[in-house]
Amino acid sequence: MQNKLKINISFSHPGFSLTINETFEPGITGIFGPSGSGKTTLLQCISGFETPHKGFIQCNSKMLFSSEKKENIPSHKRRVGYVFQEGRLFPHLSVRKNLLYGNSFQKTHHTSKQLELVISTLNIAHLIEKYPGHLSGGERQRVALGRALLASPEILLLDEPFSALDQSLRQQIIPYISKVAGFLNIPVLIVSHDLPDIIKLTNRLCLISKGVVVAHDDYEVLLQNRLLFKLIPVNNALNSVTLKIKSVNTDDGMITLNGFGNGEKVNVLFEPQKNSYKTGSKMKIFLRPDHIILAKTRMEGTSFRNQIKGRITETLEEGPRMLCLVDCGFPLIAEVSRAAGQELALKKDSPVYCLFKTLSLDAMPV
Amino acid sequence: MEYQAICLSIKVAVLTSIIALPVAIISGYLLARKKFKGKAFVEAFLHLPMVLPPVTTGYLLLLFFGANGLVGRWLFECMGIRIAFSFGAAVIASTVVSFPLIIRSVKVAMQMVDPGLEEASRSLGASPVKTFFFITLPLARPGILGGFVLGFARSLGEFGATITFAGNIAGETRTLPLAIYARMQVPGQERETFLLVTVSIIISFVAIIGSYYVYRRN
CATH class of the missing domain: 2.40.50.100 (RNA polymerase II/Efflux pump adaptor protein, barrel-sandwich hybrid domain)
Known part of the structure; x- marks a missing residue:
């Protein structure tokens, strides 16, 4: 079954509003836009950390939020994996315990084979007994990605996963994200204000500006559109x-x-x-x-x-x-x-x- | 040597810390994380015994729990329980006076825990209660332990509220500070007084060293 994510919401705060009506297919979609355009707010609405004022969020047939039906599933029951900008690993738990943290709350537990698969895909076997304080930025992000994956998400959100990393670490983590998204059949939304990073991961882009989606299509198609061509920052294209x-x-x-x-x-x-x-x-x-x-x-x-x-x-x-x-x-x-x-x-x-x-x-x- | 007073002091201090700690953890968490109307008022009220003269606190407790007090009278008439001037009164007085110190330490410890980690925990499927027990509480542990020791030490030193609300009854409410005070009133008891003072210093010192050791291990 195709895990489509349908979003039709409006959210507003004093001086800021976000209106989204989009469907996200399985695979990676890059959410691109300038700072303050509403990218992170969109992810927070999907994960349940923010509540939209109107509309609905639906993954597959599961309604995560609906103002009409007065439904708002709490974030811990949404099965939305979230990889934060800073990793947010639990400092008092080893890498192994961090990885297995989400799994302990699931009804069905992972087999050691699945854990091994994630560990080998992300190349973190040598870190397994270490504590987050002893990891580099790139290692932390890889563990955070593994931790989100092992909680069996139905949607995966990555919020600026590269911004805390320098250029060489970015180049290291991009192939891992690419590899992971390859074997997941779920919508993966990656927020970034850095277009080249997104382009290296996916062709599919959703451009947000001032709280509205201005385009949602393949990069090559977007380039044909004069209006969108203008949206691409001159010194940040690829x-x-x-x-x-x-x-x-x-x-x-x-x-x-x-x-x-x-x-x-x-x-x-x-x-x-x-x-x-x-x-x-x-x-x-x-x-x-x-x-x-x-x-x-x-x-x-x-x-x-x-x-x-x-x-x-x-x-x-x-x-x-x-x-x-x-x-x-x-x-x-x-x-x-x-x-x-x-x-x-x-x-x-x-x-x-x-x-x-x-x-x-x-x-x-x- | 007043062994009774020493044991009583330790008993009161342990009971105080055990009773106050869970309440302080819950209220400390609510004060650190939740927004609600009248929060500033609640916080000021909880911290009041820290700045009030202990005698005032003891007097207010007496007004409340005394034989003719609001709650005291009801407790005596309905259940035959008399609180004022009993061992229970010593524990209550000590708890009320120590509570602000514990809650202050716990609240700061909870505030230091990054709320982002709690968000991460919820995104991984942990309910708010599980998040509290698996993330917030372990990360705030050093501050909570600090609060526990602080409350214990404050309780050991408690004098004003205890003597006002619980009296100075040997074997029942006469804790170490009260025993020191009682000895000081009697001429020729300087040696005994000094011995008790020394014991008081040793207990406090051991408590602080112990807390430092526990803190380092955490």
Whole structure:
């Protein structure tokens, strides 16, 4: 059965209101929006820590809240897993006891096999007898994630799970979240104000601004929409494209990916010793907009391994920067200085080449 | 040597701490976590014995529980229980005077527990009661133990309210401070007085060292 989460609520506090009418499918949805837009309040309403003034929250056929039916299931009976920004591990309990805490309140207890699975998936076996005070930020978040999972949630909420972590720790935890979401068939909502972090986890985005949902769709689709293109913070965007592997060259450590029917190819570097890539399988690549160079013509005699032809579909100027949305068979956001954009006369429908180094690409198998 | 007074003092102090602690834990939690109308008034009322002269507290207790008092008369007429000037009165006087110290310590300890951890516990399926017993209480334990020792020590030193409400009856309400006071009134008892003072210092010292040890273990 599909665990859909249906939300139709309005919530208000002096100087703040939140109105949501959305359905969240199983899998990861990134809740993205500026600070104070209502992202955390939405999670708190779902978990039962806040009570909406009107509406309903329903997971599957289970009504968690309904103002009409005067129903408000208390948070401990909702089975909503919540991973908090700071982990919130219980400091007086060992990692093992933290992990098993929620399980002791469930009617059906986990087998040691399930515990082992979570421990191995999150790579926390070596931490099991330690206390939270002795864990690093990334370890704490992994344990918090495991603890939420072992309480058998029907919905999983992650509130800014990366904000307390530095960049390298973020890169460590993202694959774990991805892996976990892969074997759960429940809605997973991740709140973040950092778009690149979300994009690395999911394509599905729900954009909230000033307490209302302005869009809820796949990232590629959202990019086509001029209004939404404008919502993306200029210095906080990331390109995310899923392409098929055309060939794998282990000698050069290079993978060639097929574009979308326009004959263009994208070359990606990989570590041959970690070679688990197969021709025909899919790969997701990430590329920062400011790592793309726009050129009017193909350039010879350069070290760029990727020169992809496209057409500008949208431009957006903000201060000294200019964002161009380029259709290369797949959408790419490129960032150039406004001066450069004016010099090249970049505007809608201009044909351009997107140049980027293989080293600028971050890739992962899908 | 007044062994009776020493035993009585310890008995009163232990009973005081045991009676006051659960009440202090519940009220400390409510004061730390809940918002309700008249909270400031309730808090001021509970802390009143801490600042009132102990004699005043004893007098008020007498007005309340005395033979002609509001509750005292009813207790005597309905159940034949006489409270004032009994061992029970010594425990009540000691409890009322020590209670603010215990509740203060417990409340601060509860406030120090991050409410976010309680939220996390509820999100994992623990009811508010289970959350209280598994998260709040263990995390507030050092403060609660501190309150217990503070209440115990205050009870050992209690004089004013006890002598007013419970009297100075040897073997029944004459605790260590009262025994010291009684000895001081009699000329030529300086040695005995000093011995009792020494015992009083030793008991208090052991209580504090004990609490420090328990605190460190926690």
